[in-house]
Amino acid sequence: MPHRLHSELTMSGPEQSLLAGALLGAGLPAEAHRHLELAGADFQSDAVAEQHLREAQMLAPDHAAVLIGLYRFYFYKGRLGEALGVAQTCLAKAARDNGLDADWRNVRRGDAEFSSYAAILPRFYLFALKAYAYLQMRLGNIDDGHAAIDKLLELDPTDKVNASVLNDVWKRIGHDDDE
Structure with a gap:
């Protein structure tokens, strides 16, 4: 996908606040919100909690609150392959919402306001990429996980999302504890 101009990054404070609110829960249909709450209340019952999450997803399929809940x-249920699928969906959503290239490998530091922790949409992108990197490593895709960590450190050189912790884990992979 060709790189677009970032007019959304030059929005005024109120416009940016509206987007941040939508990301964190504003704009979520009341019924979807109810299903998210019920999923939390029924967390110990996998089938019931997952059904509530699926109901929320049917009502608001692209809403960040629903995706984060899934x-x-x-x-936390240890279903890491499915968590990776949701992380990839979050990463794609965050790329669209930030006007970034769909392939994280092509994103550059100047493409969004990654240096500002207060910039909600770029921060969501960084956290989605961090989740992707972590899960790739947990699932044995070490090279792809490490490449994503390197990209995080490039986009966020002050390490606001603590990608260096994952990088430290990557450095220890394959080393015995007594080395």
Whole structure:
């Protein structure tokens, strides 16, 4: 996908606040919100919690709150392959929302306001990429995970999202504890 101009990054404060609110829960249909709450309440019952998450997803398929709920459910249930699928969906959404290239490998530091922790949409992108990197490594895709970590460190050189922790883990892979 060709790189687009970043007019959304030059929005005024109120416009940026509206987008940030939508990302964090504003604009979520009340029924989807109810299903997210029920999923949390029924977290111990995998089938019931997952059904509520799927209901929320049917009502708001591209809403960050729903995607984050699905990601956390799969992650904490140890269903890492499914968590990776949701992380990839979050990464694609974050790329669209930030006007970035769909392939994270082609994203550059100046493409979004990655240096500002207060910039909600670029931060969501960084966290989605971090989740992707972590899960790739956990699932044995070490090279792809490490490439994503390197990209995180390029985009966020002050390490606001703590990608260096993942990089330290990567450095220890294959080393015995007594080395």
